[in-house]
Amino acid sequence: MPGVLSPEQCRRTAESIAALQERSGEVPWSQGGHTDPWDHVECAMALTAAGLVEPARRAFDWCRHQQRADGSWPIQLRAGVVEDANSDSNFCAYVAVGVWHHVLVTGDRGFGTAMWPTVRAAIDFVVDLQLEGGEICWARSSSGPLEEALLTGCASIFHSIRCALALANMVDEPQPEWEMAVGRLGHAITAHPSAFTEKPRHSMDWYYPILGGALRGHAAAARIADRWGDFVVDGLGIRCVDDRPWVTGAETCELVLALDAMGNRKAALQQFAAMQHLREKDGSYWTGLVFSDGKRWPVERTTWTGAAVILAADALSRTTAGSGIFRGTDLPVGLQGDYDCECVVDR
Secondary structure (H helix, E strand, C coil): CCCCCCHHHHHHHHHHHHCCCCCCCCCCCCCCCCECHHHHHHHHHHHHHCCCHHHHHHHHHHHHHHCCCCCCCCCEEECCEEEECCEEHHHHHCHHHHHHHHHHHHCCHHHHHHHHHHHHHHHHHHHCCECCCCCECCEEECCEEECCCCHHHHHHHHHHHHHHHHHHHHHCCCCHHHHHHHHHHHHHHHHCHHHCCCCCCEHHHHHHHHHCCCCCHHHHHHHHHHHHHHHEECCCEEECECCCCEEEHHHHHHHHHHHHHHCCHHHHHHHHHHHHHHECCCCCEECEEECCCCEECCCCECHHHHHHHHHHHHHHHCCCCCCCCCCCCCCCCCCCCCCCCCCCCCC
16 A cells, blocks of 8 residues: 555564464464454464465464364463363354455465365354344353354354355355355344344444445445444544544454445545554554553554454455455355345445
8 A cells, every 4th residue: 555554564564473373373362462263363364465375374274273073163262272162153253254365365276175174164153053033142152052142243254154155155065054044144234233232332333244244335334424423533543442542453454444345445545544553663563542641552562453454455455366355246145035135235
């Protein structure tokens, strides 16, 4: 992105992520930090986009080796030790996005075929948590599903299942149950918001239905306009929550991806430039800034913030063959039935 981020700077960010990767392939949040499966996959995607294919492959190998028999992963690990054994449905589903992205960027269909059993087991696990209204339970514990559905998580799962369906088409293993599940989920997101435990303080609940692909067209534009003033801080990025003077880099870059998916390139570029104050000389990124006192908080530079920057840069620059994965124009839409929603269609 001329004047904002060069290819060399993007590469240094990827190298800062790879520098924290453990021998097992695990990518923790930060030096000495914990790992969760969702952010681990996002880091693998960033490594792929930046051309660090071997570290990305080791990250995906970690996914294969750590997956449990039921298709899930634990919510949190640290240096290979499980700290939270429960399973987050969104965390588990996201491997499908990472694998499909890697296939798009590298053109390596053999990799997709090798990872297919991992993706299939993960999505089967997630779809099994779908409730009657189409929404998906956010977690499963040793006692069973936690029957609460979160809007941000379900919006991300919507995108994950579509990527899984694209992979299923590639390996010629149709998954009609997934097609129905993603249609029902999209309908729940767009037509039945009361099915979810919404968290309106959080910016992710604002933009994720767009980032995940369930909302496009007029509905997406109206949603962004409605709360722009609540979250966007001119020249700095966006707030993580609407009632704190705290802007965060990853959320800003995810908004960039959502704006790009809507076709609002000008606003996306502005927000991408605005968050660059979080960059360090080595290419890593601070998580956020408390702008009321000018202090970095938390005092950590996170791999997943750097990963979000790389993915946003790729989307805006159209550099790799995977740069459009969040625009989702070529992803399967599932079985919509009689649903009347603005899922993945510009009207």
